[in-house]
Amino acid sequence: MSALVEIRSLSKHYRRGSEIIPVLTAIDLVIEEGDFLALMGPSGSGKSTLLNLIAGLDRPDGGTLLVAGLDISTLSENELAAWRAANVGFVFQFYNLIPVLTAFENVELPLLLTHLDRKARREHVELTLDLVGLSERSRHYPGQLSGGQQQRVAIARALVTDPTLIVADEPTGDLDRVTAGEILDLMQQLNSELGKTIIMVTHDQRAAERAHHIRHLDKGVLDGG
Amino acid sequence: MAFFLRLILRNLMRQRLRNGLTSLGVVVAIVAFGLLRTLVDAWYAGVEGTAPNRLITRNAVSLMFALPIHYGARIRQIDGVRVVSHITWFGGIYQDPKNFFPQFAIEPASYLALYREYLVSEQERAAFLRDRKGALAGRKLVERYGWKIGDTIPLEGTIYPGTWTFVLRGVYRGADAKTDETQFFFHWEYLNETLKRWRSARAEHVGAFVVGIDPPERAAEISAAIDDGFRNSRAETLTETEKAFQLGFVFMTEAIVAVIEIVSGVIIVIVLAVLANTMAMSVRERKREYATLKALGFGTWHLGGLIVGEALLISAIGGALGIALTFPIAAEFAVRLSNWFPIFRVSESTVVLAAGASLLVGILAAAFPVWQVWRTSVTDGLSSLG
Numbered sequence: 001m002s003a004l005v006e007i008r009s010l011s012k013h014y015r016r017g018s019e020i021i022p023v024l025t026a027i028d029l030v031i032e033e034g035d036f037l038a039l040m041g042p043s044g045s046g047k048s049t050l051l052n053l054i055a056g057l058d059r060p061d062g063g064t065l066l067v068a069g070l071d072i073s074t075l076s077e078n079e080l081a082a083w084r085a086a087n088v089g090f091v092f093q094f095y096n097l098i099p100v101l102t103a104f105e106n107v108e109l110p111l112l113l114t115h116l117d118r119k120a121r122r123e124h125v126e127l128t129l130d131l132v133g134l135s136e137r138s139r140h141y142p143g144q145l146s147g148g149q150q151q152r153v154a155i156a157r158a159l160v161t162d163p164t165l166i167v168a169d170e171p172t173g174d175l176d177r178v179t180a181g182e183i184l185d186l187m188q189q190l191n192s193e194l195g196k197t198i199i200m201v202t203h204d205q206r207a208a209e210r211a212h213h214i215r216h217l218d219k220g221v222l223d224g225g
Numbered sequence: 226m227a228f229f230l231r232l233i234l235r236n237l238m239r240q241r242l243r244n245g246l247t248s249l250g251v252v253v254a255i256v257a258f259g260l261l262r263t264l265v266d267a268w269y270a271g272v273e274g275t276a277p278n279r280l281i282t283r284n285a286v287s288l289m290f291a292l293p294i295h296y297g298a299r300i301r302q303i304d305g306v307r308v309v310s311h312i313t314w315f316g317g318i319y320q321d322p323k324n325f326f327p328q329f330a331i332e333p334a335s336y337l338a339l340y341r342e343y344l345v346s347e348q349e350r351a352a353f354l355r356d357r358k359g360a361l362a363g364r365k366l367v368e369r370y371g372w373k374i375g376d377t378i379p380l381e382g383t384i385y386p387g388t389w390t391f392v393l394r395g396v397y398r399g400a401d402a403k404t405d406e407t408q409f410f411f412h413w414e415y416l417n418e419t420l421k422r423w424r425s426a427r428a429e430h431v432g433a434f435v436v437g438i439d440p441p442e443r444a445a446e447i448s449a450a451i452d453d454g455f456r457n458s459r460a461e462t463l464t465e466t467e468k469a470f471q472l473g474f475v476f477m478t479e480a481i482v483a484v485i486e487i488v489s490g491v492i493i494v495i496v497l498a499v500l501a502n503t504m505a506m507s508v509r510e511r512k513r514e515y516a517t518l519k520a521l522g523f524g525t526w527h528l529g530g531l532i533v534g535e536a537l538l539i540s541a542i543g544g545a546l547g548i549a550l551t552f553p554i555a556a557e558f559a560v561r562l563s564n565w566f567p568i569f570r571v572s573e574s575t576v577v578l579a580a581g582a583s584l585l586v587g588i589l590a591a592a593f594p595v596w597q598v599w600r601t602s603v604t605d606g607l608s609s610l611g
Contacts, residue, residue: 055518057603078524085522092607100235105228112228113402113522157521 091157148179251543317380349395516606544583
């Protein structure tokens with residue numbers, strides 16, 4: 001397997017007035033293609049910040065960050081947005097579905113940024129909803145779905161463009177244990193059957209144990225691995 | 226595109242009451258804007274109805290002072306003058322001082338030759354010219370008081386005391402919407418002969434001369450020639466184009482017109498603030514949704530399009546309803562204000578301005594919320610409360 005994500009001496013800080021608050025310090029991390037990595041750590045340890053940097057939602061202050069050989073920190077905002085649309089699927093703790101769009105339309109959203117026509121989009125969405133077991137709920141609005149079903153829609157949305165990388169920030173954080181187990185089953189399935197590289201931030205040890213590797217962050221420093 | 230339109234429509238329906246009330250605000254603002262613009266147009270209606278080939282010669286001191294009738298013969302001698310007529314303000318009261326309408330003593334044949342926009346049948350025209358006590362009234366005026374041909378119309382003179390009775394011999398229609406159809410004309414001869422019997426010093430005088438010229442391009446030269454002819458006389462003249470003459474009346478009330486125009490602008494600014502507030506609230510509530518869309522790869526143009534589209538839809542719905550409502554309301558105003566504004570009609574330019582204003586409001590109201598979305602980072606947006 002080749003390295004999908006290569007991080008060297010990565011640092012990130014925030015400013016509060018004249019004070020500089022380090023969030024990530026000298027992070028070195030390599031994530032192989034097809035890997036399933038769990039990032040753990042206490043609140044404020046910097047795990048979500050690291051995830052955001054890898055996903056191209058934020059920019060590092062130092063070091064290098066290569067994804068599939070591309071230094072994404074050199075991309076402009078528009079280039080970065082296009083890169084995210086093509087390469088990254090997002091799964092959020094609170095699903096972040098658009099409430100006025102049906103499950104079908106929510107999954108269709110990322111495809112609007114592709115050149116696919118309406119028919120091709122419909123086929124992609126139907127296939128993906130079928131994959132997450134929600135074909136019967138495609139016309140339902142998020143408010144008409146359970147938390148687990150909403151997260152499945154969110155996973156379908158992350159998957160529909162066939163991205164290289166899926167980033168999940170506390171994907172089971174808002175779900176009961178049984179539903180969380182089902183979501184983790186699904187993510188494992190995406191990793192093992194579709195070969196998706198998944199980086200998951202979680203507080204839950206049981207969830208983390210589903211991953212191939214677990215890395216811990218504490219006060220912005222990554223463990224030895 | 227269809228997807229985004231659907232999303233805009235559904236976003237619009239999320240806060241029905243708020244957006245509905247905002248749209249209602251736009252309706253009220255556009256109606257008010259339309260009516261105020263129509264009021265300004267009504268103020269200038271006299272100017273709109275002027276012709277470039279007509280000059281007005283009046284006493285240089287003031288319109289309050291008359292000119293001797295014999296000036297007409299001398300004006301007629303000037304090169305470029307085609308027709309000379311005259312007009313005298315009568316200022317009578319019909320039954321009640323509230324029943325105001327303009328009344329003029331004229332020299333009928335030459336006046337009607339100059340004002341071809343007053344359309345009157347040959348039969349009625351001949352009857353009017355024949356009868357020294359005959360009168361010609363505009364269609365709207367006749368409708369207002371229910372007059373019929375042959376009716377005797379008494380006017381109580383204010384400038385020329387006494388009760389003056391006229392027989393309605395003709396009704397004129399305007400050639401177009403700009404023509405005032407609320408005027409009342411009668412023979413100057415009737416007025417003059419009565420004044421002569423009273424041995425009044427006002428006999429053999431007219432309020433102003435109306436001078437038909439050809440070609441209109443020589444207006445300045447002919448005006449100067451007329452005024453030069455009466456320089457150092459007992460009643461010096463001031464000649465100007467009919468348009469300049471009418472504008473003189475408008476300029477007397479220029480401050481009022483300016484205030485009306487400012488108020489119409491302020492109304493638009495107020496509704497802009499209301500819509501901007503509505504959009505800012507909606508965008509604040511959807512901060513996380515916009516951040517999610519950004520994370521998925523949608524750019525500021527996409528999000529800006531959604532916000533501008535929603536604001537435009539609110540303002541366009543309000544604007545369209547407002548414009549549609551302006552017409553019947555203006556028609557009602559036209560009836561009620563006909564004593565003061567004979568032409569109170571929503572013009573095409575007012576419709577275009579109102580439509581433009583509502584669309585501009587939509588775009589400008591979205592500017593601040595779009596900027597808010599643009600400057601908010603994805604991570605900040607995602608961490609906000611939805």
